[in-house]
Amino acid sequence: MIGLYVTVPIASFRRGAAREYWETLPLPAPSTVYGFLLSMVGEVDRERHIGARCTAGVIGHPHESTVLRKLWRIKDKKLGLGNGANVRPDYQELLTDVRLVIWLDSSEEEQPAVGTLQQRVAESLTNDGRHRITRFGGLSLGESTHMVDEVLPIERAPELADESVRLFLLDKSGNFTLPVWVDHVGSSGTRNALGRLMDANFEPPNVERLPQIKNPMMVTNK
């Protein structure tokens, strides 16, 4: 298992059902964390590291605010994106000064030729490994405009002893569901994990309590 310390100055982790008033989750969902890690190692195939387990914990309480912003949609197919009726305003909740702990475990991942996600992430944090990565765009978490400020191995994070962290962990009688696989077009392909936000320390959690990335369509096809 590998632990990361990640900071994002401004972020928003939208709830799936919030299609008007973009409400934010308190922390990124496992599917968002997985996407961030894929982007970090320059992986464009989102099915490459299925089976990996990952979760996020939020340090402290990021400040929450609401802004009015422009959103695009496709109401009129004849018009271009973001033109006329294809754009509208809406409210969006933002989190500022987001500091996260991310845990990743690849022990149940099928061994791809390129190495497991855990290996690739660990390599990307070394000077040599970073130069070997081919990727594009700035590294973001959540929306593409919400840029990541720093990513460090948890051992090299600033002093965290006095901080509290709320970690999303699996719990069969939990009260919080977060997606582990997102259907980006509709919603029928989205799959969630049931868990709970728990007060934790900065030690690695039990692997079995980390949500696992699964693609429901692949399971069905098999």
Add this chain to the structure above:
Amino acid sequence: MSKIAKLKTAPPDHLEVSLFDPEMDLLLRAGIGGLATTLLWIERSIQSEQCDDDEIPASWVDQGVPWKLHSDKILLNFVDPGKVEDVFKPIFRIAFGLNERAIDLPTTYIGKQPQSVRINLQRGLMLTFLQHGKTRTGDKKDSDLNLDIDGKPYQFSTRCIDWYKHQDGYQDLVNKKSGTLSKKTAELPGTLYPGAAVRHNGFAGQTKYEGSVSQLLAAYFAPIGTLALPINRGSAVLLVPDVQDLLLFADNRRKITPLSYRDCLIGGSGDAVLQLYARLRGDDTQQKLAVASVTAFVFRPTAWASQQKSRVAADKIEPLDARRLEIFRYAKDYFAPRKASRKVTEKTGKGKLAKSTERDEFFWSDSIVRPLIADNLAHRRDWFAGFTKLFVDRDPANGKPFRDRLPFERTGLINMIKADVWDKPGQMALIGAVHHALRGRYGQIASETANQKAAMQNRFRGEYDRWRLAFSGAKTADQFRHSICDLFSRVPANKELQANWTDVLPWLDESGWQHARDLALLALASYQGKGAKELAAVAEASEAGDSLTT
């Protein structure tokens, strides 16, 4: 080519709806709570032999109900898997009723629900779940209704309804051809899941919000598991409880429903949630609540979608600790909705036959301070935080400044200030110091304008406006310090300030000046004595002038 025979699987003979299914989110879990409430209500009706023979099938009375309720799931059994409708239809018919052409959810209350409560709850549903005209049939316009409350005629406006979508919801759960349980994913439109709209209307088929049959069933029962209350004619709050135990929730759901029209009056999301907790607790403040938290979603028209009520805010509010609960109880007592009346002049006939008749029309006027206090307590802030907004903001419902209504809150504010609501040193002293200074200023004006009533009133009003604008207009610590020191300097021998100067001083620094500004304006609004009485009389005269002519 050989034909591959299609394997026929037996239709499902049961449906399990689990509270801890990962695909069930907050609203759907509340919906499962609503379903459990309905099923428990039916079980108890059968046990107490108070059931209506037309509504409940005889087989349920004789052989037992076709479901099993657990604390974490509901198991529905279909004796005949080809006639699933036989199970669902009676449940939907009982849950979603109509009474005097208004939506009636009988499983959410005990005994008889007052009509004024019913029509108010219906308005809440029409501003959240049942917004769209196609989801209901009935009158196209609101009609006036006169109801007697405590012997006085109150006028209500209501929309008469003959049918609404939830009544026939069971049809969506059934495969129309075979009569078996539907296996397809189904759309969860805004009627069932407010806020989950189609993402791109240009690709409505692909981007709609969908769910399984158990999610659909839960979504249909969301109006029973939740509570929708109108804030005013155009906006509403949908309260979604976090259900943790189905049996506990089903047993307590009826306590959430307001019992009287007065209980239906809310001023915002924090107010609505704290009142819900208060109803759930009753008199026992130590009682374990049936819900872990309540999330309030606010719906109102926006400038870009004025036809519909969009979701514009979401707030998760956890139960209050004992201290905050005590402060909220004070707020509920001192800022309760008040009965008010206005003169309505009605003209009949034309020319020489024209006649004017005047009658009293009664209405409830709700407090503007209680919602502010409730919001502050819900977010763990000082109860008076943001009091400045009541001097600056306007009521979105009618565009009038909130400050015009503050004179009616004066008695409540005085009682609140005198109550045990102060936890930090210097807060009470600052209010006392401002009161002392105002008393001195009004006294000076009174002595300068003796026997000149009109001039005295003008000077009083000018003095009030001067400090109102100075405090509410202060944008920096320096500006505020300048204003309040200006007030203090005009009246000598401020004993309150002299005795507590060291406690007051920290409130005037960079980190505390906004609290001090709220306190200074709270003192201005709660000042009683010479000057305040004259200003209150002017405000009351102004409200009386707002009489209606029809």
